[in-house]
Amino acid sequence: MINKTDLEAFGYFDMFQNSPDYDKDPIRFYSQFVEDKIFTKGRDRLIENTLGLVGEAGEVSEKIKKLFRDKNKFSDDEVLKELGDVLFYTVALSNI
Numbered sequence: 251m252i253n254k255t256d257l258e259a260f261g262y263f264d265m266f267q268n269s270p271d272y273d274k275d276p277i278r279f280y281s282q283f284v285e286d287k288i289f290t291k292g293r294d295r296l297i298e299n300t301l302g303l304v305g306e307a308g309e310v311s312e313k314i315k316k317l318f319r320d321k322n323k324f325s326d327d328e329v330l331k332e333l334g335d336v337l338f339y340t341v342a343l344s345n346i
């Protein structure tokens with residue numbers, strides 16, 4: 251199960267550190283953060299966020315590919331950032 255430490259590792263949460271609502275319920279806070287960033291509705295929202303999820307998953311796989319191709323260029327931070335992007339779209343789809 252994802253937890254607060256995982257969320258912070260994705261790098262989106264430095265801006266939330268001073269919010270008491272974040273400390274009370276980080277998952278709910280993040281869910282609302284995502285909701286506030288989405289402006290499409292209905293079918294457009296479904297398509298936008300599905301394509302976003304697939305695109306970001308592709309970025310994760312690209313980073314992992316480089317792990318094997320260019321062993322010395324792998325970066326945990328880069329993979330975590332992309333996983334944070336995957337989480338964004340996962341939450342966006344979950345909120346529909």
Ligand SMILES: [Mg+2]
Nearest residue numbers: 306309332335
């Ligand atoms: Mg990305």
